[in-house]
Amino acid sequence: MSTRETMLAAIREAVALGAGPADVAPVPRDYARVGVLTDHDEVLELLVDRLLDYKALVTRTDRAGLPAALDEALAPVRSLVAPAGLPVELYETLRRRDRLVVVDGAPDVLTADQLDRLDAVVTGARVAIALTGTIVLDAGPDQGRRALSLVPDRHVIVLHADQVVETVPEGFARLTPTAPLTMISGPSATSDIELSRVEGVHGPRTLHVVLVSG
């Protein structure tokens, strides 16, 4: 018998000695699945509060103000990478102030070393969860493959108000589990030395969220 068969047989035997599927209680789901905030602006404010608490940078703007806000967020940036599927009008903004913009998308993909030499990355996002200050990327066309949002030291996320939900279950409901998902809550951090939190280790040390209303 292969290890697989031996292991499964042993597990079946072990399970049979205790509670089987018929013996265990149904799973209660009495936790909050939907939010309590009725005004979406309050949800946005909650998200901003949580992001700031994690030491992320946040700029709030509307659609008309987006180019200026994005340009401002990229002020310290000389070079950046962008996924191929950002809204077309954004690339023009990215290129302002003579910034070098490299677009990553098959078949033209950058190596990790090339990514490491760029100052920043600009992506969209799939969904944001206000209660925990979490932004989820699912490698969609406006986000690109996972390495893009990982290697450059500054990550700028353009997030739209209708992508923001209040609770974790509401956020998860919008996700496709089999996509490569990255949940981001603030910049890279560690609490490994005396359990005191320090922002900025291996992931992007700066997270800048441009939150677009309307």
Add this chain to the structure above:
Amino acid sequence: MRIAVVATCLADSLFPDVLKATVGLLERLGHTVVFPRAQVCCGQMHVNTGYLKEALPVVRHHVETFEAAEFDVAVAPSGSCVGSIRHQQAMVARRGGDTALAERATALAGRTYELSELLVDVLGVTDVGAYFPHRVTYHPTCHSLRMLRVGDKPLQLLRAVGGMDLVELPAADQCCGFGGTFSLKNPDVSTAMLADKMGNVLATKAEMCSAGDASCLMHIGGGLSRLKTGVRTVHLAQILASTTEKVYA
């Protein structure tokens, strides 16, 4: 009300003042107190040391003794003994294959209370008319806090005591390090925990440290005495029983 006291083997043998105070308090409140003479022990020490088989006859004896007695409710001046009666006795019986005993133990546990539970929940009293002119801090004890969930019932009772200066114990919910035979099997860690508990007690500048369990008090008191701190221990029952006429501590 006719109230049976669970004297607990420890307080019965070593701390009769705790029983005297419990009886004195309940009688002062107008109740009849009975002492089922055959009682010995709830079995907690055996259970917590892993001797569950040996605990079985001890548990059976406890259940039979109190079943034979006539009373409305039973009270023990000990959170851990009530915890054992409520959460361990039936398990010991089931594990020993005696399901009938397990049911009887559960029924008995249903009318057995820790002292502060009895006073606040059953008798509905928080001001027992006590007078105790001392500076006192209160250690809530782990089993009262987390096994019985007595919450602030002991503090409700203590706040109503006349003349007393009740001071808050820092890190009150931390274990004193007794843990029954834990104190013998792991004496070094137990002592380290005791040291911190004593440090917190001493920081309050209290004259006395009180608790609802003679066993924890034996531990804390043993440490305070060894270091000649001059701070002593007093059981919750002793404070609540004391009046301007009669002092129980």
Add this chain to the structure above:
Amino acid sequence: MTTFLGVPIRRSRDAESPIRGSETFPQAAKRAVDDTRLRRNLGRATATIRGKRQAVVDELPDWEALRDSGSAIKARVMAELPALLEQLEANVTARGGVVHWAADAEEANRIITGIVKSKEVDEVVKVKSMATQEIGLNEYLEEHGIAAVETDLAELIVQLGHDKPSHILVPAIHRGRAEVREIFLNEMTGVAVGLTDDPRELAMAARTHLRRKFLSAKVAISGTNFAIADTGTLSVVESEGNGRMCLTLPETLITVMGIEKILPTFSDLEVFMQLLPRSSTGERMNPYTSLWTGVTPGDGPQEFHLVLLDNGRTNALADEVGRAALHCIRCSACLNVCPVYERAGGHAYGSVYPGPIGAVLTPQLTGIHGHDDVNSTLPYASSLCGACFDACPVKIDIPSLLVELRGRAVDSDRGHGLPTGWDGAMKAAAWVMSDEKRFAAAQKGLAAGRLIARKGQITNLPFPMSAWTGSRNIAAPPRQTSRQWFAETHGDSEGSA
């Protein structure tokens, strides 16, 4: 004799392993309580994390409902484990992953080493993983000429310090910032001479040290926090981004998971992603969580191996009571609130799983082989104060499990060799305590204690009570017991009908 019947353990009873130390808990703890620096480091760190955890738990009005769900989901997972594992295997395979089954540490190590060797590399990057700690993977790889580079900051501190982990979440919790600086200066190449002990500077030194390795690594090894059966999705919950580096940049990814780390559906994850971060680091959400399913063309590793590890888990599973220990999600909240852990430190447990959950999990994974087995002392490494049960996000009743395991440890000794002093004492006490006449007689014997008391206190008693009087007095027995007083003052009023 092994305590748990049912499925035999395949692992040989090696003297020392990542889950069995070389000395008993009381022996190891005795040294730890005298270690000033350790006590200070642990006291500060656990106090900090306790406060943070409580604050973010108190924020959620539905915390108890989340715990109830988490607990129930885990119970269901155990009951349905064989089917869930097969479902996970099928889904991972369908998405381009390769699934391996490993019954014990040796088999897992062999499988992983084989994969690494086939890639012709002599260095791999690792994401912090308890499963690989448990099987001693790094040591095994090293014996086969492969360097395993730990990339989590705390694991790196432990690795560079030639040390052992002492905490599930923060393996270097026993080290203070000054010690970390010392380790980095001595062991890290190219570190600035002027490095201070500022945690930010130390973290930056680690970033620089590992950057090249991340960018050039061909093979990464990780554990997983949760595996979703109905999608084949794996996950790593982390903070620093080292996990993302390992899970994204190399060509080959090998993930090792204990068979219990499974969740039935993706929506179950919404429960655990609320329970875990708040319980472990005391954050509303950890900075990074990665989820991946098999291989995604053009994104991340193009070769993915999943190793399903038993290594004693069926042992725990076979035990109706002990099974609950497998519900553990390795948050380490129980360690942080445990007064015993805070004073004894993680190394005293002799296992990569320390603290309250370690005291129930470790002996179940290894089995207890009589009272001369050091792991038989672990279930006693607790005062049963219950703080761990209150903190556990999946409501594992650790105190009750400890009591049950104590029972098993005692039972496993029955009829084998000489009874211990405890056996004799407990048997005698049970005989005395199940009869009031025998008890009254014993109380008379106690009165002898009055003879050795001074000013009402006894300060010195022979073994085993010397363990008590070593640091505490005990009040002299009274002239009159409670029952004597009651009989004298109340006559026959004993409550008989």
